[in-house]
Amino acid sequence: xxxxxxxxxxxxxxxxxxxxxxxxxxxxxxxxxxxxxxxxxxxxxxxxxxxxxxxxxxxxxxxxxxxxxxxxxxxxxxxxxxxxxxxxxxxxxxxxxxxxxxxxxxxxxxxxxxxxxxxxxxxxxxxxxxxxxxxxxxxxxxxxxxxxxxxxxxxxxxxxxxxxxxxxxxxxxxxxxxxxxxxxxxxxxxxxxxxxxxxxxxxxxxxxxxxxxxxxxxxxxxxxxxxxxxxxxxxxxxxxxxxxxxxxxxxxxxxxxxxxxxxxxxxxxxxxxxxxxxxxxxxxxxxxxxxxxxxxxxxxxxxxxxxxxxxxxxxxxxxxxxxxxxxxxxxxxxxxxxxxxxxxxxxxxxxxxxxxxxxxxxxxxxxxxxxxxxxxxxxxxxxxxxxxxxxxxxxx
Numbered sequence: 594x595x596x597x598x599x600x601x602x603x604x605x606x607x608x609x610x611x612x613x614x615x616x617x618x619x620x621x622x623x624x625x626x627x628x629x630x631x632x633x634x635x636x637x638x639x640x641x642x643x644x645x646x647x648x649x650x651x652x653x654x655x656x657x658x659x660x661x662x663x664x665x666x667x668x669x670x671x672x673x674x675x676x677x678x679x680x681x682x683x684x685x686x687x688x689x690x691x692x693x694x695x696x697x698x699x700x701x702x703x704x705x706x707x708x709x710x711x712x713x714x715x716x717x718x719x720x721x722x723x724x725x726x727x728x729x730x731x732x733x734x735x736x737x738x739x740x741x742x743x744x745x746x747x748x749x750x751x752x753x754x755x756x757x758x759x760x761x762x763x764x765x766x767x768x769x770x771x772x773x774x775x776x777x778x779x780x781x782x783x784x785x786x787x788x789x790x791x792x793x794x795x796x797x798x799x800x801x802x803x804x805x806x807x808x809x810x811x812x813x814x815x816x817x818x819x820x821x822x823x824x825x826x827x828x829x830x831x832x833x834x835x836x837x838x839x840x841x842x843x844x845x846x847x848x849x850x851x852x853x854x855x856x857x858x859x860x861x862x863x864x865x866x867x868x869x870x871x872x873x874x875x876x877x878x879x880x881x882x883x884x885x886x887x888x889x890x891x892x893x894x895x896x897x898x899x900x901x902x903x904x905x906x907x908x909x910x911x912x913x914x915x916x917x918x919x920x921x922x923x924x925x926x927x928x929x930x931x932x933x934x935x936x937x938x939x940x941x942x943x944x945x946x947x948x949x950x951x952x953x954x955x956x957x958x959x960x961x962x963x964x965x966x967x968x969x970x971x972x973x974x975x976x977x978x979x980x981x982x983x984x985x986x987x988x989x
Contacts, residue, residue, distance in 0.1 A: 605649055608685075613645040616678035623677035631673035631718060640669040644682040651689040656702050662686040663706040670713035683710070684737045691741025692748075699738070707734040792817050792860075845888075846880035847872075847907055847916075853888060854905075862895045863902045870909030879983045882959040883907070883916050886967075889956055890918035890979040897922070900976075913984050921976035956981070 620641060621633050631637070647661040666683045670676070687706060691699045710730055799814050854864040875883070887905055894903045900922040908915045953969060956979075960967040965983040972978045 601652055605651065609645050609648050612648070612678065612682055612685075613642060616641040616645055616682070620675065620677040620679070624675040627675040630675040633674065636672070637669065637674045640665045640672075640674075641679050644669075644679050648682060648685060648689075651686065652693070655686075655690045655693045656698075659686040659690050659702055659706050663709040667709045667712050670710075671716060671718070673718035680733060683733060687734055688737040688741040691738045692745045693741075696742060699741070703734050703738045707731060710734065792821055845884045846875070846877070847883050847887075847914075848880075849884060850887060850905065850907070853884075853891070857891055857895060860895060861901060862891065864891060865902070865904045867904065867906045868909075869906065872907075872909055875914060875985060879914065879963060879985055882963055882965075883914055883981065883983055885959060886956050886979065886981045887916050887918055894918070894920045894922060894977070912986070913982055915980065915982045917981075918979045919972065919976060921972075921974075 617638055620637065624630050624633050644662045644665040647658050647665070651658040662682050663686070666679055669679050683706075687703055690702050693699075694702070707730070710733065711727065714724075714727060714730055796817060799817065850866055854866050857864055874880075887907075891903060891905070894900065900920050903918060903920040906915075906917040906919075908917075956969070957967055960981050960983065963983050965981060967982075968978070968980040970978060
């Protein structure tokens with residue numbers, strides 16, 4: 594702000610100096626071309642200097658500046674001095690009022706200046722044009738006033754546009770922040786849900802074995818320790834993205850499915866992992882979504898299916914990757930966090946009796962956001978199937 598004021602003062606100083614020098618030098622030439630005008634003398638030069646120097650205050654006191662310039666210019670013309678550069682100072686004073694003040698006060702001030710300027714039309718020591726000079730005199734007010742108003746309106750429109758763009762950027766930032774919070778919340782849900790499900794199952798096994806086979810219980814407790822540590826590490830990575838910015842830590846992907854299989858094996862769920870096609874590097878969002886779908890599906894097999902075996906198939910194709918999780922458990926009822934959801938009224942569950950809890954909703958959101966397809970439901974031969982297709986840009 595201070596730099597802007599100093600820059601404006603410097604511009605005004607240069608402008609005033611130019612008008613002053615030009616006025617003092619060019620007025621003599623203007624008088625030579627206007628027979629009947631009064632010769633340039635010391636009073637004439639004093640009035641030219643006064644009109645020019647008054648413009649130094651035009652930004653701080655535009656109305657007072659216009660008043661001084663109007664009186665100096667009108668006195669100059671009434672005394673019969675030639676039309677010349679002093680009128681440029683008058684033009685600039687009117688423009689400054691029009692561009693710096695609202696239309697009504699600017700119009701009032703400019704009208705007063707016009708009345709003062711009209712004095713020379715009817716009373717002058719030089720040629721007095723009379724009524725025929727009213728129209729030319731009005732042009733010296735109307736033209737700079739109109740230009741000033743147009744510039745002021747343009748500046749206000751540009752300022753409003755910048756303000757609206759700033760509001761839109763702020764709103765977009767808030768939306769992106771909300772979306773990021775939702776994404777992080779979904780990640781935390783998946784990490785914590787899977788980890789707690791595995792820990793719960795291993796704890797049940799340990800409690801069952803502790804009285805009779807304590808050595809086997811120790812294996813289950815060791816698995817609990819390992820699972821909780823891995824879940825905490827993954828949770829730390831996820832929350833670290835919030836503190837340091839997303840993208841700075843490696844995110845889970847299909848390459849971690851063997852580790853997920855081993856962790857679930859310790860919880861009592863054997864997973865048969867099959868690959869079709871040639872594994873390749875996938876976009877981070879696709880890789881993470883595919884992994885989370887498999888993780889959520891296996892977590893719910895562990896929680897609700899009542900079986901000790903599940904199959905996972907990952908198929909790589911040129912323009913897509915598909916993941917499929919199947920089991921031969923109890924079917925759809927109670928799957929996907931239904932135990933954590935409030936009881937739904939009749940008609941709000943799907944055709945297989947499955948309530949859409951956070952897990953299934955999260956799956957659908959992840960897959961839909963990437964333009965993919967998700968199929969969830971019981972198998973005709975028994976058990977349950979989760980299948981997801983995620984499009985991938987084909988490699989060049």
